[in-house]
Amino acid sequence: MKIGREDFEALIKGEKDITPYIELDPGAGSYSVFGVKTASNPNYLIKAIYEMYEANLNKKLAVKAVRKLFRSVGMGSSGLYNLLKKFGMDLKPAEFLMLVFKLQHQQGWGAPFELVEQSEKRIILRTKHTFEAEILKEWKMPVCGVHMGWIEGIMMAVTGKNWYCLERKCVANGDDCCEFVVDQVDPSWKFKAQAVVKGDSAITEFIEHKPVEGTIKLIDDPVVIMPRFVFTSMMNSLKKTMGEMPAGGVNYRAYMDMGRENVEHYKKMGITQPNTLSDMAFTFYSQMGWFHLVKSEWNEAKKEKTITLEHTVESEAFGNTGKNVCYCTAGLLAGIIEGSFGIKVQGREIKCRSKGDEYCVFIITNKSE
Ligand SMILES: [Zn+2]
Ligand SMILES: [Zn+2]
Incomplete structure (x- = not known):
């Protein structure tokens, strides 16, 4: 035809x-x-995509992962956009967006869309219900990642700029419609890192892994994947040359410097608030697989911070040894606190999984010069 x-x-x-x-x-x-x-776009396929992401993330982050996936789908609309241009049709980005959705929605992707507002940098769209809001009704939260991603991808494809879409109302969240606010933004390092700290994104959203080229980037910073046994191997080789206690001390010192430098990097990227700096470092190391933060407590009278961690990288690597093993983690935590708050501290591990305790517990205290 x-x-x-x-x-x-x-x-x-x-x-x-x-x-x-x-x-x-x-x-x-x-x-x-x-x-x-x-x-056709069967319900079970969409449900399976959401559930695949939910298996490794929470529901909120699964919606974001679907958004990222469908952003690529939206980018594909550039073909149609160029065709229309060839026909001499010069649609505004918002008009083109509405045309794509008309084509999609009449094929079963939910009720028609209404353009509520359009300006150079902001577009607001509304619909009585989307396809995915019906499928994921029982999630009882804003779920329209398919549409958020589509919208962002289409807008990127036709404007060449970055757009960020937020679902302000969602039928699956009990609202009377699904409403999307789309803003043209420059997604800086700071913007993305803060989204990770707030729990609006997981680091997986910002990992650019090119296995064939041998590169991995996490929000534009190069990173590497290391096997966990690096920790046992390094510790054992240090032990052989200098003995156990000094080896622990060297590791503590090295990781403390690393924690502090890491925070310095965040500062260069425009993060200044001490609590945000330390939360950011904890969130990133946790999401990179170093540990899981169980709780962090502050004792005002003693001026002491207690940090409780589950599965630290070393306790997992060493297994049960009958003694504390987390020198690197203790140093890392101390370095993060020093860098974030601009103080001198000492980190000590008082309980360790490798010693048979339930968690690894660290006490961070001020260091008197
Ligand atoms: Zn919705
Ligand atoms: Zn430990």
Whole structure:
């Protein structure tokens, strides 16, 4: 079927819908709508995608992961945009967005969209319900990651700029509609890192892994994946040359410097608030697999901070040894606190999984010069 400019114009004006443009050939296993080969979008497929992400993340982060996936789908609309340009149709980004959604929604992706507001840097869209809001109703929260991603991808494809979409209301959250606010933003390092600390994103959203090229970046910073036994191997080799206690001290010192330098890096990126700096470091190391933060307490009378961790990298690597093993982690924690608050501290591990305790517990105290 040949689709021309007049067909798009009739669809935009609402004089026609997609029905006459549906071509279904069950024998050949092909289905095309408006000249584009497509397939149905079964509920179970969408549900499976959400649940796949939910298996490793929480629900909120799973929605964000779906958003990232569908951003790529939205980017694919550049083909249609160029075709329309060739026809001499010069649609504004918001108009193009509405056209894409008209094509999609008439194929079963939910109720029609309404353009509530449009300006150079902000677009607001609303719909009675989306497809995914119906499927994931029992999540009882804003779930429309498919649409958020689509919107961001389409806007990026046609404007060449970055857009950030927020779902302000969602049918799955008990609201009367799904409403999307789309802002043109420059997603800085700071913006992304803060999203991780607030729990709006997980670091996985910002990992750019190119295994074939041998590179990994985490929010534009190069990182590497290390096997956990690095910790046992390094400790054992230090022990051989200098004995156990000095080896612990060297590790403590080295990781303390690393923690402090890490915080310095955050400062260079524009983070200044001490609590945010330390929260950021804890969140990043935790999400990178170093430990899980169980709790962090502050004793005002003693001026002491107690940090309780689950599965530290060393206690997992060493297993049960009957003694404290987390020198690197103790140093790292102390370095993070020093860098964040601009003070001198000492970190001590008082309980350790490797000694048979339930958690590894660290006490951070002020160091008198
Ligand atoms: Zn929604
Ligand atoms: Zn430990």
